[in-house]
Amino acid sequence: MTWLRALRQVVRSGLTIEEARLEPLLALRTAVGVAIGIGPALWLASPAYAASAALGAYSAGAATFQRTWRPRKVIALGAGVGLALSTFLGYLAAGRLATFLPLLAVWAFAAGMAWAVGSTAGIVAATTVGSMLVTVTLPTSIGRALEHAGIIALGGVAQALLILLFPIRRWGAHRDALADALAAVADYARRLRHDPTAPFDPEPLMTARNAAAVTPSQARTRPSVLHGPRGLAERIRPVVAALADPGVGAPSEGPGRDRARELLDAAAEVLDAAARSIRRGTPAEVSPGSTDALCVDEEHEVLEGPARQAAERLVELLGEALEIARCGTPGRTPAPPVPEDAPFLVRPTMFRLVPVVVRAVRRELRRDSPVFRHAVRLAAVATLGYLIAARLPVGHGYWVPIISVMVMRPDFHRTYARAVARLAGTLAGVALATGMVRALGPDAQVSGLLAVVSAGLSFMLNRTGYAYSQCFTAAYVVFLLGMGGQAWEQTVPERVVLTLLGGALAMLAYVVFPAWETPRLPGRLADWLAAEGRYAAAVLRSYAEPTREHHADLRRALLASREARAAWQEAYDRARQEPVRPRGLTSREAEEAQEAIKGFDRAAMLMESHVPRADSRPVPEAERFAEAMEADTAQAAVDVSEHRNPDWARVEEALHAWEGAAAGDGSPVVRRGAEMQKRALEDLATAVSRTPLERDVGSAREEQRLRAAAAAKGAGSEPAHRGG
Numbered sequence: 169m170t171w172l173r174a175l176r177q178v179v180r181s182g183l184t185i186e187e188a189r190l191e192p193l194l195a196l197r198t199a200v201g202v203a204i205g206i207g208p209a210l211w212l213a214s215p216a217y218a219a220s221a222a223l224g225a226y227s228a229g230a231a232t233f234q235r236t237w238r239p240r241k242v243i244a245l246g247a248g249v250g251l252a253l254s255t256f257l258g259y260l261a262a263g264r265l266a267t268f269l270p271l272l273a274v275w276a277f278a279a280g281m282a283w284a285v286g287s288t289a290g291i292v293a294a295t296t297v298g299s300m301l302v303t304v305t306l307p308t309s310i311g312r313a314l315e316h317a318g319i320i321a322l323g324g325v326a327q328a329l330l331i332l333l334f335p336i337r338r339w340g341a342h343r344d345a346l347a348d349a350l351a352a353v354a355d356y357a358r359r360l361r362h363d364p365t366a367p368f369d370p371e372p373l374m375t376a377r378n379a380a381a382v383t384p385s386q387a388r389t390r391p392s393v394l395h396g397p398r399g400l401a402e403r404i405r406p407v408v409a410a411l412a413d414p415g416v417g418a419p420s421e422g423p424g425r426d427r428a429r430e431l432l433d434a435a436a437e438v439l440d441a442a443a444r445s446i447r448r449g450t451p452a453e454v455s456p457g458s459t460d461a462l463c464v465d466e467e468h469e470v471l472e473g474p475a476r477q478a479a480e481r482l483v484e485l486l487g488e489a490l491e492i493a494r495c496g497t498p499g500r501t502p503a504p505p506v507p508e509d510a511p512f513l514v515r516p517t518m519f520r521l522v523p524v525v526v527r528a529v530r531r532e533l534r535r536d537s538p539v540f541r542h543a544v545r546l547a548a549v550a551t552l553g554y555l556i557a558a559r560l561p562v563g564h565g566y567w568v569p570i571i572s573v574m575v576m577r578p579d580f581h582r583t584y585a586r587a588v589a590r591l592a593g594t595l596a597g598v599a600l601a602t603g604m605v606r607a608l609g610p611d612a613q614v615s616g617l618l619a620v621v622s623a624g625l626s627f628m629l630n631r632t633g634y635a636y637s638q639c640f641t642a643a644y645v646v647f648l649l650g651m652g653g654q655a656w657e658q659t660v661p662e663r664v665v666l667t668l669l670g671g672a673l674a675m676l677a678y679v680v681f682p683a684w685e686t687p688r689l690p691g692r693l694a695d696w697l698a699a700e701g702r703y704a705a706a707v708l709r710s711y712a713e714p715t716r717e718h719h720a721d722l723r724r725a726l727l728a729s730r731e732a733r734a735a736w737q738e739a740y741d742r743a744r745q746e747p748v749r750p751r752g753l754t755s756r757e758a759e760e761a762q763e764a765i766k767g768f769d770r771a772a773m774l775m776e777s778h779v780p781r782a783d784s785r786p787v788p789e790a791e792r793f794a795e796a797m798e799a800d801t802a803q804a805a806v807d808v809s810e811h812r813n814p815d816w817a818r819v820e821e822a823l824h825a826w827e828g829a830a831a832g833d834g835s836p837v838v839r840r841g842a843e844m845q846k847r848a849l850e851d852l853a854t855a856v857s858r859t860p861l862e863r864d865v866g867s868a869r870e871e872q873r874l875r876a877a878a879a880a881k882g883a884g885s886e887p888a889h890r891g892g
Contacts, residue, residue: 174747177583182588188631193336196644198229199624200325204649206616209319215612215651216554220255220316222648223302224323226623227295232327233630234288237342237379239386241328242518243288248324251316258300259313269551273322275300276550276573280543283578284532285525290578297550297573298597301566317437331569340396345379347447348372350489351449354439356405357432360412364420367766369728370408373402377727381513393446397492401439406777408435409770411478415844416774416837423470432477432731434458435486440493454490474778474837481777538683544579544740545677549576553673564649571670576677579685581745583678587671589635590869594667596635597642604643605650612651619647642667685742693761694805697852699725699732700765701801704772704845705778708794711787711838714780722776722834729769736762753856754810760855764848771844778837789826800849813857816849 205221216397232240254275261267283290299320346677352372359366376398382390411428412419418428435459441452462483471479516524530540550574557565577588601622604610610618622644629637642663685692706725710718740758753761780786796818804814823846826839 169745169747171747173743174580175584177745178584179588180584181391181581182635183592183635185633186631190628190632191336191845192628194233195624195628195630197330197334197336198232198327198627199620201225201229201323201330202623203332204326205319205323206620210612210616210651217316217690219652220319221323222619222623223299223324224320226323226644227251228324228327229623229627230630231288231292231295232331233627234291235341236286236288237381237515239331241331242330243292244324246324246518247292247295248321248327248558249389249534250292250567251299251324252321254296254300255302255320256313256317259310259316272297272554273345273547273551277543277547280546280575281532281539283530283539283542283545284528284668292575294546294576297546298570301550301554301570301573317463325564332431339391339394342379342390343447344447345372345376346394346398347443347835348399349376350439350443350446353401353408354443354750357408358436360408361429361432364412364414364417364768367770368405371734373398373405374730374734376401381515383515383517385517386515387512390512393492396447396509397442400485400488400492404439404482404489406773407478407482407485408432410774410777410812411475411482411836413774415840416778417475417478418471418473424472424475427470428475428479430461431482433746434461435482438486442489445492447691458508459490478777536688538578538685541681541683542576543798545681546573546576546805548681549573549673553670554685556669556673557666560666562665564662565668566667568670568673571667572674572677575671576674578683579742580678580682580747581742583617584675586634587675589633589843590638591671593635593638594642594664597639597644598663600639601643601646607644610647610650615647615651619644622647625718657851681773683746684746685739686748686750688739689758691809691810693753694809695844696729696732696736697765697808698802698805699729700769700772701798701805704768704801705794705798707772707775708790708838709795710779711775712789712791712794713786714784719779722779726776732853733769755867757855764852764855767847767851768848771841771848774844774846775838775841787838790838793819793822793826797845803867804849804852805848808856814849814853816846816853819846819849 184239193230202222202225202869205225206218209221210217228244228247228251231243234243236243257271257275258268261271276297278292279293282293349372352369356366356368380394380398411417418424437458438454441454444450445452464480464483469476469479530834534540550569553569553572554566557568560568571590575583575590577583577586601618604618608614622640626637626640626644628639646663703722706718706722711721740762744755800816800819804816806812807814823842826842
């Protein structure tokens, strides 16, 4: 992709309105927390103390809007403590560049490395860098600095107390994650009615699994309805795929296909009803027609063989889903509660999280890590921005490094999109706030009230787009500075200029020291292929020796393959938005390889739907094929990462031997699945295999193709006359 096209996408993405449900009650509660911080401090102390209280309350409140599964009050407390600590340490080192710059660099580097833990930790850590930079305005007294740090921490405490006293839609995010997983499987079943090989994105299931991990204290208060349905969605997904597939399920046409469509439609309705029930916490009814469709007649059922087995298994699983959907309905027996000693996915407590964080950070301490490179950029930009701001003939020069730190992200697209959004939002916000200040001429109390209102609107629009929330954030800052006695004629122009300078500095830093995903695509693809090979081998071993140990190995391999797929998808999406020439894999090769591995994964999923129970007859031929599959995919992963053509000799030999074994006829599903996997691997080899000459000119051809497409698109959208 060229730089021009990349920048166009950046502007479009930065100004896009995201479809998200507004949560005015949450915004109101958080704005009240800001008001609790500003009001008493302004009444009992001074505008300077009110500004510190506003900093703590606003930043802690903003942290609670990040996507996280931990209790919001814990996030608010942690943000408040981090802000207070960074403020106090910044004051101790302020006044001397020899002490403040090293502290700022180390703190910014640590904040950048916090992305190794997750986006929430990275964003909250970035706000602490901003609070450290604000310490240049604090009084020159350790006692006053302690007071300001304490007030900032109290802002986080106020937000945590409001969350504790006024819980709004408790467990709401967890309910949404589980309901989204069930709804995703329902949509999958509905699409399979028309396209038996429709793809399925496991991201909702992965999100539901992350939401299901809780601490022991959370497990004691979690509603029982959030404990079991996730596993139900996991088990239904391969069954509906196996029922719809013409190779291992219902025939491609005829009464069997009509019956499969009927079952899939009923499955979609039942799962949607269960999703609504969990999301809203209310019982839901299913139409009688769908209930009747789930009755399998022993004598008149038209489905046979593996399709019949899949239908019976689907009916059994949907019966459990019906109990969830109808739980609490008059005349029905509620679903039994989950036992208190039932196993659950463990999430470490805040204290036990320390070694987890240390291990995560240690894994990212390498030069080719995007997180490490982001931390280096953050430290360099924070210190350079501070030095630049100190030389500017304007007040509040610290806004330059603050803006840079707040817009920077580990990847190119989000950094540039947020810089554009921040500038657009700031321009609109300061224009709005300036007009109100000129019209009203507010005093300190009215300015504080306007700041609280602006904060509430910023919180409410937090998930609709960064530019739109930043519009009211900019207005909030203008009112806050006005509360401290700063004239709008001084603050508004400075705010715009410093925002522009800070955004430009962040964008330039990524150009100088980037972390492109495009060169890493072959490695990500290789990791995904190796993980899928282990998953396929685990499925086959469950047929060769159906034991509980092999079933547990299958589950672990499935989760590992999903993580590898998510890592590939994230890298692939980022690479498509980068202005970098393809290296190792062109965009067309990457897309074809992705589709091939998805087909390989789908074949393994179809086999998983018919994995025999522990007392079933083993299929010894599957063990040899599993060994060949695991060995060939592991070697092919190395070949793909090193730009060599993969080879499937062992897979072909094992499949040929299986064809000659009479025992293989006793398991048609696994046998057909093995053939589908071999075809998918051949498609993968076709996608990534190239001659030496093609390896040399492939990237150049891809670049020419992209330029031609961009030129054609530009010619179609811009009817300008060209001389010739």
